[in-house]
Amino acid sequence: MFTLIYEFKLKPTSAQIAIFKEWLEQCRRVYNYALTERKDWVNSRKCPVNACSIKSEYIIPADKEAPKYNSQAVALTQAKKNIPELNQVHSQVLQQTLKRLQLAFEGMWKNGRGFPRYKKAGRMRSFVFPSMGVAPIQGKYVKLPKIGLVKFNQSRPIPDDAAIKQARVVRRASGWYVQLTWQWKVDVPQINSSGTSIGIDVGISHFAAVSNGRLFPNPKPFKQLESKLKSLQKKVANKRFGSNNRAKALLKVARLQERIANTRKNYHWELAHNLCDWADMIFAEQLNLKALARGFLAKHCLDAGWGQFLDILSQCCFKRGKYFQKVPASGTSQTCPKCLKETGKKKLRERVHKCQHCGYTANRDVAAAQVVEIRGRTAVGHTVGKLSEGKGSVLEDVKLCLPAKKESPAF
Structure with a gap:
């Protein structure tokens, strides 16, 4: 069925x-x-059992x-x-x-x-x-x-x-x-884990970094309309409770919230179809979303909607016959994809990965996506020792691109 x-x-x-x-x-x-x-x-x-409540x-x-x-x-x-x-x-x-x-x-x-x-x-x-x-x-x-x-x-x-x-x-x-x-x-039919592959690393400065060197911007739909939402919510607070004007103001707030959610979801679907066009296997990080939603960057994490994006990506891969799997996320930004050695912790302001062992230089998020790809291919049984030569993901080759609109296939 x-x-x-x-x-x-x-x-x-x-x-x-x-x-x-x-x-x-x-x-x-x-x-x-x-x-x-x-x-x-x-x-x-x-x-x-020996006493009754006062109330x-x-x-x-x-x-x-x-x-x-x-x-x-x-x-x-x-x-x-x-x-x-x-x-x-x-x-x-x-x-x-x-x-x-x-x-x-x-x-x-x-x-x-x-x-x-x-x-x-x-x-x-x-x-x-x-x-x-x-x-x-x-x-x-x-x-x-x-x-x-x-x-x-x-x-x-x-x-x-x-x-x-x-x-x-x-x-x-x-x-x-x-x-x-x-x-x-x-x-x-069962989807086989074979063919070309890519890894994905989600973030805040860029919504997604792909192991092939592509970076997708973060649309930040809530941040873009936060001031307008705050203004509408102030108008609701100034209306008398139970009045028709308050109901009209609440409807405007609800419509703006729905617009924010639709903008975010549409971006997720467009990006998911783009990723499915590039590879037969897609690997992503297994994130602790509850912990991220309670951190000091909670608003930005919730605005990005990584949980919804990963669910949509899984659905899109299923409909288009692509293999999708999550891999452990621990240490992806502290591992060099070239020599697979630990490079130590990086601060959030450090956006470039430079290995002190092999000298490999790349965008921090792209390097983490390459580690995700290596872990994913290893998990499905493909022998991957390190990043292959000519991967095209060095710092100079990183490209910022927008997802192309593509309709979902009809069933």
Whole structure:
């Protein structure tokens, strides 16, 4: 099985927008009520056995099991008999809201994430249809269960040999979108680790340095629009809480934030396609992104979005049949790619690598990318002793280039 998600912009009518908003509000209430049940059960197990709290006490039987998805789904069915508003929403949509809460708790238990929080009004941004009816795509319309035909902008060709497994309606500052999950009954071939290779070193002064001597600039989308964002946020602070003017000001902030995110993501995709054009194997560093996001350069690291870029690069390599692998990042800037000897630590202001053993001189980031390439080829079983002669990555050959725009291949 092969699965892809296509996103299209919806063009709903005013009546359909009202339905979307009402469904999101009902999903938010179900989510918060289910979260309250779980929090009350947890708090009831924290109280001492020999004393009562001064404020309040949770009276829950000791033999009652912890609320989970199955028990809360049964309770939801009973609640729909007493709350007419819940009957207006598709039953599977409400069940998917409870599954979202269950996944949030599983992420807390397994991945060390924080305790799930309540969603304020407007914070619920999407709802899911886990199954679609017969012929969900009808021309320029998508048929959503219990809502009907909703017009959408077909920005890419619709595959004929795939089936729609689920649909997610998403609200953003720029409008409403639908994410369709398509599934093909095909066997995906295994990508072989052979052919030409390149290494990548990401940074702040330059977004990416490639082992072939190319440097890609850092667009810094947040830094470019930070002053404008600060101005809009000041206007929000000066508006009365709950007023229409405050809502309009918040919408402007949300649209600017979305513009920053789209600019960053578009740059990542263009750069990923450029890298796939240059080699059959691509190697990158295995970065500790959480630690970098807490350092003194946290704002610049988050603005660069290295985690998103590496995910996009992995997806792009998969779609275009290129081999992608991450290698350990420790000591890449302290190793000479020519003789593979340690050169000692470099300060951040030192942007040139000069080996005291063999005299090899190169841009610091390019030299680190060459070390990444050597480690990657060694990891996949290719014999690489040192940097080959005539690599074309000495300091004088470094070129600053911009990614060329290239559309993603259609499936």
